[in-house]
Structure formats: structure tokens, C-alpha cells
Amino acid sequence: METLLGLFLLGAFGFYLYLRSKEEKEDKSSLSEPFRKLNTSKINTNKQIDSSKVNSTSDNVKYLKTELRKLRKEAERMERHDQDGLDDVKSEIKHIEKIIHPYEVDQLLKKVTDLKSYRALEKKYENTDYGETISYEEIERREAVLEEAFTIAGEKTYKYILWADVSIDTPLAVLEKAGKAYFPDEASKIKESCDQCILSEVPFSEAEDINSEIEDYKIDLKDAGIKELIKLRAVFENDSFDEIAKDKKINEIVSKSNILKELYFDDYGNDDYYDQYLFKRKVQKLSEYNIPKVEKFIASGYETIDEIVNVDANEISSWDGVGKITLDKIVEAQERVKKDNSYK
Numbered sequence: 562m563e564t565l566l567g568l569f570l571l572g573a574f575g576f577y578l579y580l581r582s583k584e585e586k587e588d589k590s591s592l593s594e595p596f597r598k599l600n601t602s603k604i605n606t607n608k609q610i611d612s613s614k615v616n617s618t619s620d621n622v623k624y625l626k627t628e629l630r631k632l633r634k635e636a637e638r639m640e641r642h643d644q645d646g647l648d649d650v651k652s653e654i655k656h657i658e659k660i661i662h663p664y665e666v667d668q669l670l671k672k673v674t675d676l677k678s679y680r681a682l683e684k685k686y687e688n689t690d691y692g693e694t695i696s697y698e699e700i701e702r703r704e705a706v707l708e709e710a711f712t713i714a715g716e717k718t719y720k721y722i723l724w725a726d727v728s729i730d731t732p733l734a735v736l737e738k739a740g741k742a743y744f745p746d747e748a749s750k751i752k753e754s755c756d757q758c759i760l761s762e763v764p765f766s767e768a769e770d771i772n773s774e775i776e777d778y779k780i781d782l783k784d785a786g787i788k789e790l791i792k793l794r795a796v797f798e799n800d801s802f803d804e805i806a807k808d809k810k811i812n813e814i815v816s817k818s819n820i821l822k823e824l825y826f827d828d829y830g831n832d833d834y835y836d837q838y839l840f841k842r843k844v845q846k847l848s849e850y851n852i853p854k855v856e857k858f859i860a861s862g863y864e865t866i867d868e869i870v871n872v873d874a875n876e877i878s879s880w881d882g883v884g885k886i887t888l889d890k891i892v893e894a895q896e897r898v899k900k901d902n903s904y905k
Contacts, residue, residue: 563619566596568854583890591904622661622664622665625657625660625661626661628657629654629657629658629661632650632653632654632657633654633696633698633699634652635650636650636654643706651670660703661702662702662705662706662709664704665710666706666709666713667847669682669707669710670710670714670717673710673714673717673765675763676719676768678789679714679715679717679719679765681770682707682710682711682714683711683724685707686707686708686710686711686770689704694882710783714765715764715765715803716764716765716766717764717765717766718723718745718763718764718765719742719763719765719767719768719771719787720743720745720763720768721735721742721743721744721745721748721760721761721762722740722741722742722743722760722761722762722763722771722774722775722778723735723738723739723740723741723742723743723748723758723759723760723761724739724740724759724760724761724778725738725739725757725759726757726881727739727782727785727786727787727790728790728825728845729793729825729838729841729842729845730841730842730845730846731757731790731794732755732757732794732798733791733794733795733798734755735755735758736755736787736790736791736794737750737756737791738758738871739777739778739782739787740775740779740782740787741775742763742771742775743760746766748760785824786820786821786824786825788816789814789818789820789821790821792814793811793815793838795812796810796814797811797838802845806814807835808833808835808836809836811835811838812833812834814818815834815838816834822830825841826838826841840859840860843864844856846890847859847866850869850894850898851894852869852870852894853887853891853894854880854882854883854887854891854897855869857877857880857883858872859881861876861880866898869895869899870895871895871897872895874888874892875894877891889899
């Protein structure tokens, strides 16, 4: 009897161990189910996801966002019940976030094409009220996306300001464009047709400062006699005027402008301003070669760089205002230009 009772108890204990083992297996199976489903789904986040492909497919991104929500809920549940595998779930969450992030940033940047859309992104970045109930983690993720997009968008080119070294030899087209702002497509055309134009980039983040920059520059242009120079160049570049007509009109413009006489001409009463203008243009054109007293060469009839570099030192020394030190500098400059050969 005692033997039978012992066998019965032993059998009951064995069956109990079998049931416990089965329950533990079921628990583990239940715990791994989200990962099993994710790993056998249409996109495997660990092995099959190609970030470049995801970036170009909005459907894939939507799917990943759905999986992200599921994994976050799973992580909350596991944390609540202190279950194993939480680190794996969190790692999977981070992996998906890294894939979604560049895609969403890119989509926001594509919308920034003008100042209005940039301001809309700025407002979106500053407004943390998403109008829906979302997790703290999702808020952080969205804010990171918006912050990066807003920073990059701020570096995008909004407009270009055209700067120029204003002088009597500055072309009319440059004078008329100086101190104005142009959109990128307009600026690209200006670059192609204007060697003397200096285009300064203004990004979206500095758009509000553009007007003050232009106003400051316009003051400098006014001080340089921009209006009078435009009138002067308009006459000089007008092919319908012959030399006599140009002479008359330019003399008239300069004689009425104190700023032109002060900055660009020598006012000796009866001097012909048109002749001065032609002379000064020649001087300015040849000044790029940095030859001292270049105006002396022009006054002596040498008006091309090829002629200037071949003028004999004895002749140069006979000119008024040219001493030994100046002569040595001129000869040195002549030799430098000859060796350079870029003038030919």
C-alpha cells in the first residue's frame, strides 16, 4: 500500500513538472511573438531594410511607423511587467527611427522653395502642439526631425545681392544691377553674362537682414555717384551717338555733377571731360598690370600693354616725375609682365 501511494505521488509530481514546463514554453513563445511576426513580415528591419530604398518609398515609411508604434507599446508592456528582451525591442525602435529620420527630413526640405514655405517650417518647428495624443518618445523624434530640417533649410540660398566695384569704367549693366537682390535662377543668368558682378549669397536664415544690408550698400553707392555714373555710361555705350555727340553730352553731365568731378575727374575749368574720361578708362584698363606711372605711358602715346612693356628705360627716365627709384620699379614691372606672357 505504501509502495502504491509512493508511485502515485511520484507520478503526480512528474505531471506537475510537465505542466510547468509547458506553461513556460508558452510564455516564452508569447513573448517572442512580436519579434517572430516582425522578422517574417514584408520588411525585415534587421536584415532586409535598405535605407536608400525606404527613403524613396512613402508606403514603406508608413509601414515602419506602424511597426514603430507597435514596438513602443510592446516596450511599455515589457517594462511594466519587468520582462526579458526589452533591450532588443528598444534596439529595434532605434533602428527604425534612424531609417525614418532622413526620409522625413528630406520631405520637409523639398517643401522649402521660397521664404513663405521657410517661415511655415519655422512656425512648425517652434510649435510643439501636434494636435494629437502621441508618446513622449514620438514627440522627441518629431522635434529632432524638424530641428534638423529647419537648420538645413536655413542654410539654403534665398537670394543673392549684387555687389560691384563702382568706377568710371564699370559697365552700365553692372551699375544698374548693383545693390539689388536676385533669386537664384536670376543670379545664375547674371553670373553667365557678367564677369565683374560679385554675387553675395543670402540664406533663408538671414532673409530678414537683406533689406538693411541693401540699404547700407546703397548709401555707399550713392557716395560713389552711382546715379551720375549710370548717366555717363548710358551715353558712352550708346552706339547711336557719334564721338562729337558723346563728347558734348558727357561734358555736360560731368560739368553739372560735383561728385563726378571730385571723385573721377580733374576740374581745370576748360578741360575736356570727355577726353579725360577716355584717358582715365585707358589708365584703369591697364592698371591691372600694376605698372607704376602707367598714365605717363598713355600720355606719351603707348596705349597697349604690348607697347608699354617694350618702352626703353632711357625714354622713361626723360619723363617728368620719373626718378631713379621709380624707373627701377617700372623696369622691374615690365620684366615681370613679359615673363608672365598673359598679356599676349
